[in-house]
Amino acid sequence: MPEVLITVGGRQFEVACQDGEEHFLRSAAKTLDAEAAALVGQIGRMPEARMLLMAGLMLADKTAALEDQLRVAEERAVVAERVATNARAHPERVEVPVIPAIVTDTFAEIAARAEALADRLDEGLAARLEERQEA
Known part of the structure; x- marks a missing residue:
C-alpha cells in the first residue's frame, strides 16, 4: 500500500492509499487544502484538528448544495422524459391547408x-x- 505525502493548510501528512489511487488522493487533498487555506487566510493559524474539521465541514456544505442541485436536475430530467414519451405516444395532429x-x-x-x-x-x-x- 503506497504512502502519499500531502499538504493541507500548510501542514504535511503521510496517508496510505490503494495502488493506483494516488492521483485521486492528491486531487482530494488539493481540494481540502484549498478550503483549509481559505480558513487560515480568514481566521489565522488554528489547531490541526480544528482546521481539518472546519475545512471538511465547508466541503460537506458545498457537496450538499451540489447534491441538491443534482436532485433537482434529475427530477427535471424525469419530467422532461415523461413529456417526451407522452408526446411520442400521442403526437399532436396539426392540420395546415395544403395550398x-x-x-x-x-x-x-x-x-x-x-x-x-x-x-x-x-x-x-x-x-x-x-x-x-x-x-
Whole structure:
C-alpha cells in the first residue's frame, strides 16, 4: 500500500492509499487544502484538528448544495422524459391547408392569361401560315 505525502493548510501528512489511487488522493487533498487555506487566510493559524474539521465541514456544505442541485436536475430530467414519451405516444395532429386559396386563385389567373397568350400565338401563326401558302 503506497504512502502519499500531502499538504493541507500548510501542514504535511503521510496517508496510505490503494495502488493506483494516488492521483485521486492528491486531487482530494488539493481540494481540502484549498478550503483549509481559505480558513487560515480568514481566521489565522488554528489547531490541526480544528482546521481539518472546519475545512471538511465547508466541503460537506458545498457537496450538499451540489447534491441538491443534482436532485433537482434529475427530477427535471424525469419530467422532461415523461413529456417526451407522452408526446411520442400521442403526437399532436396539426392540420395546415395544403395550398391557401389566394395561391390557387393566383395560379388560375396566371393559367388563364397563359392560355389567352397561347391562343393569340396560335392565331398569329395560323395567319402567317395562310399568308405564306397564298404567296
